[in-house]
Amino acid sequence: MPSSRPPFDHEAALLACARGERFALRALYEHEGRWLLGVALRIVRDRAVAEDVLHDAFLQIWSRADSFEPSLGSARGWIYTVVRHAALKAVRDPGRLQLVDTPELAALSDAQQASEATxxxxxxxxxxxxxxxxxxxxxxxxxxxxxxxxxxxxxxxxxxxxxxxxxxxxxxxxxxxxxxxxxx
CATH class of the missing domain: 1.10.10.10 (Winged helix-like DNA-binding domain superfamily/Winged helix DNA-binding domain)
Structure with missing residues (x-):
């Protein structure tokens, strides 16, 4: 049965991240986090590493959202590409992950549990x-x-x-x- 909710606007969320609006990063995580974790997991084949990759990727999404160029592709595709590249880097050089705790990312693990319901x-x-x-x-x-x-x-x-x-x-x-x- 199709949902009556409007589709999630990935581009608007990325643009809000670029403006420093923390709710947008959380919204992206809530909407895509578990699927992005699946992408990372398929590549690195270890759940703990995949979670680290996802954390690192969301940090990159937050800090580099202003580099997203809508004319070059979809926002959702850009987000998945960031995660995919982070996972590939982790496979090629396992010591390369640099995790940084930020207030924006601290709330994301709670958001992941909430997003798994829909x-x-x-x-x-x-x-x-x-x-x-x-x-x-x-x-x-x-x-x-x-x-x-x-x-x-x-x-x-x-x-x-x-x-x-x-x-x-x-x-x-x-x-x-x-x-x-x-x-x-």
Missing amino acids: DADRDLDTDSLERCLQRLDEARRACVVHAFVDGYTHEQIAERLATPLGTVKSWIRRSLASLKDCLA
């Missing part, structure tokens, strides 16, 4: 994404999933699929454009 928004987003992913050719879908869910590099995907690196990069770029059109 699934309506996620179900709608997941259904749409699944539908759009199914429209992709199987090999192209595998490239996108390996890159954005499993956290593989383009080189790892090319090796895994026994496909030239340039082809993998092209498939991912074109598939993302297709997904963006489908989800619009």
